[in-house]
Amino acid sequence: MDFSLTDEQRMLQDTVERLVQDQYGFEQRRGYMQAEGGFTREMWNQFAELGLLGVPFAEELGGFGGGPVETMLVMEAFGKGLVLEPYVASVVTTGQLIADAGSDAQKSAVLEPLVSGELILAFAHGEPDNRYSNTQVATRAERSGSGYTLHGHKTVVLHGDSADRLVVSARTSGDTGDASGVSLFLVDAGAPGVSVQGYATIDGLHAAEVRLDGVQVGEDALVGAEGGAVPLIELTQDRGAFAVCAEAVGAMSVACDLTLDYLKQRKQFGVPIGSFQSVQHRMVEMRMELEQSRSATYKAAAKLDSDDPAARRRAVSIAKYQVGKGGRFVSEQSIQLHGGIGMTEEYNLSHFAKRIAMIDNQFGDADAHMDRFSEQMEVPAAG
Amino acid sequence: MDINFTPEEEAFRQEVRDFLREKLPAHMSDKVLNHKHLSKDDLVGWQKILYDKGWAAPGWPKKYGGPGWTPVQKHIFDEETALAGAPPLLPFGLAMVAPVIMNFGTEEQKERFLPRILSADDWWCQGYSEPGAGSDLASLKTRAERQGENYIVNGQKTWTTLGQYADWIFCLVRTDPDAKKQEGISFLLIDMNSPGITVRPIITLDGGHEVNEVFFDNVQVPVDNLVGEENKGWTYAKFLLGHERSGIAGVGRGKMELQRLKQIAAAERKNGKPLIDDPLFRSRVAQIEMELEALEMTDLRVIAAVQQGQSPGPEASMLKIKGTEIRQEIYHLVRQAVGPRALPFQPQALHGDTDDAVAPDYALSAAPTYFNNRKLTIFGGSNEIQKNIIAKMILGL
Ligand SMILES: Cc1cc2nc3c(=O)[nH]c(=O)nc-3n(C[C@H](O)[C@H](O)[C@H](O)COP(=O)(O)OP(=O)(O)OC[C@H]3O[C@@H](n4cnc5c(N)ncnc54)[C@H](O)[C@@H]3O)c2cc1C
Numbered sequence: 001m002d003f004s005l006t007d008e009q010r011m012l013q014d015t016v017e018r019l020v021q022d023q024y025g026f027e028q029r030r031g032y033m034q035a036e037g038g039f040t041r042e043m044w045n046q047f048a049e050l051g052l053l054g055v056p057f058a059e060e061l062g063g064f065g066g067g068p069v070e071t072m073l074v075m076e077a078f079g080k081g082l083v084l085e086p087y088v089a090s091v092v093t094t095g096q097l098i099a100d101a102g103s104d105a106q107k108s109a110v111l112e113p114l115v116s117g118e119l120i121l122a123f124a125h126g127e128p129d130n131r132y133s134n135t136q137v138a139t140r141a142e143r144s145g146s147g148y149t150l151h152g153h154k155t156v157v158l159h160g161d162s163a164d165r166l167v168v169s170a171r172t173s174g175d176t177g178d179a180s181g182v183s184l185f186l187v188d189a190g191a192p193g194v195s196v197q198g199y200a201t202i203d204g205l206h207a208a209e210v211r212l213d214g215v216q217v218g219e220d221a222l223v224g225a226e227g228g229a230v231p232l233i234e235l236t237q238d239r240g241a242f243a244v245c246a247e248a249v250g251a252m253s254v255a256c257d258l259t260l261d262y263l264k265q266r267k268q269f270g271v272p273i274g275s276f277q278s279v280q281h282r283m284v285e286m287r288m289e290l291e292q293s294r295s296a297t298y299k300a301a302a303k304l305d306s307d308d309p310a311a312r313r314r315a316v317s318i319a320k321y322q323v324g325k326g327g328r329f330v331s332e333q334s335i336q337l338h339g340g341i342g343m344t345e346e347y348n349l350s351h352f353a354k355r356i357a358m359i360d361n362q363f364g365d366a367d368a369h370m371d372r373f374s375e376q377m378e379v380p381a382a383g
Numbered sequence: 384m385d386i387n388f389t390p391e392e393e394a395f396r397q398e399v400r401d402f403l404r405e406k407l408p409a410h411m412s413d414k415v416l417n418h419k420h421l422s423k424d425d426l427v428g429w430q431k432i433l434y435d436k437g438w439a440a441p442g443w444p445k446k447y448g449g450p451g452w453t454p455v456q457k458h459i460f461d462e463e464t465a466l467a468g469a470p471p472l473l474p475f476g477l478a479m480v481a482p483v484i485m486n487f488g489t490e491e492q493k494e495r496f497l498p499r500i501l502s503a504d505d506w507w508c509q510g511y512s513e514p515g516a517g518s519d520l521a522s523l524k525t526r527a528e529r530q531g532e533n534y535i536v537n538g539q540k541t542w543t544t545l546g547q548y549a550d551w552i553f554c555l556v557r558t559d560p561d562a563k564k565q566e567g568i569s570f571l572l573i574d575m576n577s578p579g580i581t582v583r584p585i586i587t588l589d590g591g592h593e594v595n596e597v598f599f600d601n602v603q604v605p606v607d608n609l610v611g612e613e614n615k616g617w618t619y620a621k622f623l624l625g626h627e628r629s630g631i632a633g634v635g636r637g638k639m640e641l642q643r644l645k646q647i648a649a650a651e652r653k654n655g656k657p658l659i660d661d662p663l664f665r666s667r668v669a670q671i672e673m674e675l676e677a678l679e680m681t682d683l684r685v686i687a688a689v690q691q692g693q694s695p696g697p698e699a700s701m702l703k704i705k706g707t708e709i710r711q712e713i714y715h716l717v718r719q720a721v722g723p724r725a726l727p728f729q730p731q732a733l734h735g736d737t738d739d740a741v742a743p744d745y746a747l748s749a750a751p752t753y754f755n756n757r758k759l760t761i762f763g764g765s766n767e768i769q770k771n772i773i774a775k776m777i778l779g780l
Pocket of ligand 1: 266268269273276278279336337338339340341343508509510511512514516517518519541542543544545594758761762763764765766767768771
């Protein structure tokens with residue numbers, strides 16, 4: 001076992017951390033948020049130039065050939081700056097989905113422009129009654145001629161408002177909730193019948209409602225086998241969950257640092273508030289939640305690409321559960337220990353606290369992952 | 384020991400319910416129950432409706448125009464109004480400055496201020512906290528210097544809730560900079576329209592404008608606006624802390640929010656079934672309901688003691704801690720219940736002026752409400768400070 005990074009990994013980490021440090025200050029970020037879609041193309045292009053958009057893709061696709069550890073390093077650094085760009089939506093989830101399951105034609109149409117920053121992808125799976133399910137898909141894809149017609153409503157599609165192409169989950173057979181009969185389609189966001197309503201999210205990112213009203217796609221839009229998409233959806237959601245866990249670790253480390261600094265500076269009753277033992281213990285608990293979250297995320301990194309989906313599920317659920325629970329604690333207590341100042345929009349802490357808390361509302365919350373973990377938890381025979 | 388409500392108390396509950404059914408405007412309860420933005424008009428309008436009935440000041444004695452209720456009646460009123468989704472009665476005038484004026488003010492001050500507090504014609508805000516004086520309130524620096532018939536006030540207050548609407552602010556100011564911390568403080572009533580006052584909004588993390596900074600630059604305040612004696616302000620502030628602490632547990636509000644949580648969890652789906660039927664989520668809701676029921680009894684024990692003439696004292700700190708923790712847990716569960724649909728941030732929808740809302744009101748308000756209510760454990764004496772009080776005053780540590 002070796003927790004140290006390779007030279008290449010360290011270089012990647014340095015690159016992203018430097019970028020965040022130099023270009024993702026609080027005021028700078030506020031400026032970027034004003035741009036259409038909630039982030040700037042200049043920054044996205046820089047990511048492309050630095051090779052970040054190719055991190056998880058094979059070298060022959062123009063990528064960096066990185067694995068989960070590389071994604072983790074990027075996301076953790078992004079978490080430290082609350083990066084706004086659609087990296088999880090475009091690269092981590094949808095991009096890797098195409099790389100894994102797309103046809104050769106889809107790969108060559110999508111991945112190169114994705115890596116070079118010209119094309120943005122989003123994963124349109126959530127629905128109003130879907131919650132975090134992989135199978136609750138009511139959107140329908142009906143056979144028509146040589147292709148399909150899509151009808152449905154996809155909700156809170158992360159960065160759906162800047163995506164050029166969407167990967168949409170839709171039912172080709174069966175009923176909502178069935179484990180088979182769900183398919184994935186690569187859909188042009190500008191195709192007739194697609195309407196996209198974008199908005200900001202409470203944690204400063206962007207998402208969209210995507211409505212599909214008789215959208216025609218060809219047979220070649222199908223990603224993977226017809227009716228067999230649920231395992232792919234699950235893998236994609238797990239990748240998203242893992243990535244936001246790493247992001248949360250970065251954001252939690254900043255929330256802890258900001259709070260610790262504040263405890264040393266802020267004086268009440270003539271002494272720093274960090275001199276009160278009840279406050280010290282709270283700060284200690286925050287740090288422990290941070291370290292536990294980091295460890296659980298490492299564990300997920302080790303298993304994310306495992307050939308055994310059960311091992312992956314188990315590890316990702318441990319991480320997302322721990323980050324949900326520990327993140328909530330760090331978010332809430334970092335505000336609490338700041339007092340009134342922690343509640344203000346003007347001070348950067350509240351933005352970290354919001355993102356950390358809202359990560360629980362993406363890719364399955366702590367309870368959803370506890371559920372999944374307990375379903376496959378090993379239990380020895382009685383006695 | 385009889386821990387049930389008397390028939391008279393039950394009859395009173397019915398009377399309150401009937402009144403609410405008749406007089407509480409639907410547009411107001413809709414906003415409250417869906418956590419949409421309440422305007423100044425809503426807050427003032429509701430108090431005026433109560434005023435017409437003689438119920439605007441549940442805690443006031445008859446002498447000053449209150450209903451003269453027992454603490455139990457007041458508790459019932461709080462609970463029923465909260466459950467019905469009535470706008471809150473803001474405490475700053477009715478429950479904070481008024482008791483101080485009643486107990487320590489001059490007759491002239493009583494006549495001048497109390498009727499307009501009761502009728503909601505004057506909006507009051509609380510000017511205690513300063514940037515350097517939060518938990519350690521007694522270290523406040525805002526200075527009031529006597530010059531003839533005026534005090535000249537200089538300094539800054541902060542976190543002033545709804546100060547943007549206020550006609551008046553009651554302030555703790557330092558009148559003797561040489562005395563020991565607590566001994567040089569006075570309680571001063573200041574007209575918010577006085578020259579030299581600037582109000583600057585503070586936007587909170589939920590995007591709301593609820594608190595403000597208030598700056599005083601050579602503000603002239605007539606000495607007639609001093610309450611009680613100069614340099615005795617700390618005593619009055621402490622009196623206020625000991626007063627009107629029934630209701631601090633927010634049991635009625637807690638019950639209303641719990642009811643809402645259940646309705647939301649019944650509307651939301653998990654794997655095609657109502658979320659409330661999911662064993663894990665359901666047990667989280669059950670846990671909070673059980674704790675709330677226990678808290679209600681703790682609250683009633685304190686209320687009964689008050690009814691018998693005892694002062695609530697440090698027990699109120701327990702009510703504050705538990706009450707706020709329960710409320711915060713409910714807001715967390717609501718946010719959890721709505722899943723990814725807690726993410727869209729559409730404050731316009733919560734102000735009622737948009738028709739492109741992307742989710743139900745309860746979903747759009749879930750995260751802002753959760754974040755906004757982090758305040759519950761910070762203000763009114765933070766929960767850490769409340770625990771210090773219990774450790775010292777009850778446990779003698
Ligand atoms: C939304 C909101 C509305 C408010 N409205 C008003 C208002 O209308 N009028 C008004 O005057 N004020 C108002 N306040 C101010 C409020 O009373 C203060 O925020 C509160 O007293 C805490 O002070 P502080 O924010 O300066 O935090 P600090 O006192 O700096 O505390 C920071 C942290 O240290 C902890 N701490 C401090 N001392 C100790 C100790 N001895 N032991 C253990 N822990 C300690 C605190 O609990 C807290 O967690 C409001 C605040 C908020 C957030």
